[in-house]
Amino acid sequence: MSKNILVLTGSPRKGGNTDKLADAFIAGARQAGHTAEKYTTADKKIKGCIDCKNCFQKGTACSVSDDFNELVPLLEQADMVVFATPMYWFSFPAQLKAAIDKFYSYLISKRTLKIKECALLVSGGVNDETKFEGIVKSYKLIAEFLNWKDSGIIIVPGLHDKDDILKTDGLKRAEALGGEI
């Protein structure tokens, strides 16, 4: 069955490791017959949730007018969300985290999304894969809480410069995961 996949990226670095990971995953998913679209949170202006609980009460999902409200229709159409992100301070970068924080509007308004599954593609500087456990655990808890099936986690360690991922098998793994969806 063809799926509508939304790839939320977290890096501000154009053409960097995360961008390449996202593109490889998307190529695999499209070859498998899915629709896949990349949404670059770092290009957007999304502020952190302020817990006003006015979600969906002023004509938009978030009553604070920012780019989250343009992400809303993409979330509502998606069957799957992929988080493609660098690891910042052992966690998600602020730009992507701000978008995730605003998923709260669905909780507060008791609305459901049709998203059923997710995946994590993460790049980081450190060489030791155990140092990714913070971001992986956060991702897993988010998936569990939202009742989304975890369809795969790809960790690519040891990346500093924007083309470093080309020296690894990360892109091959991301493309293969896209093809298995």
Ligand SMILES: Cc1cc2nc3c(=O)[nH]c(=O)nc-3n(C[C@H](O)[C@H](O)[C@H](O)COP(=O)(O)O)c2cc1C
């Ligand atoms: C603000 C900042 C924080 C970072 N924190 C970590 C970290 O906690 N652990 C780590 O291994 N790498 C860390 N890195 C390195 C990036 O995760 C790594 O270079 C990644 O591959 C960058 O992806 P990009 O090319 O898509 O921007 C950090 C980089 C930045 C800019």
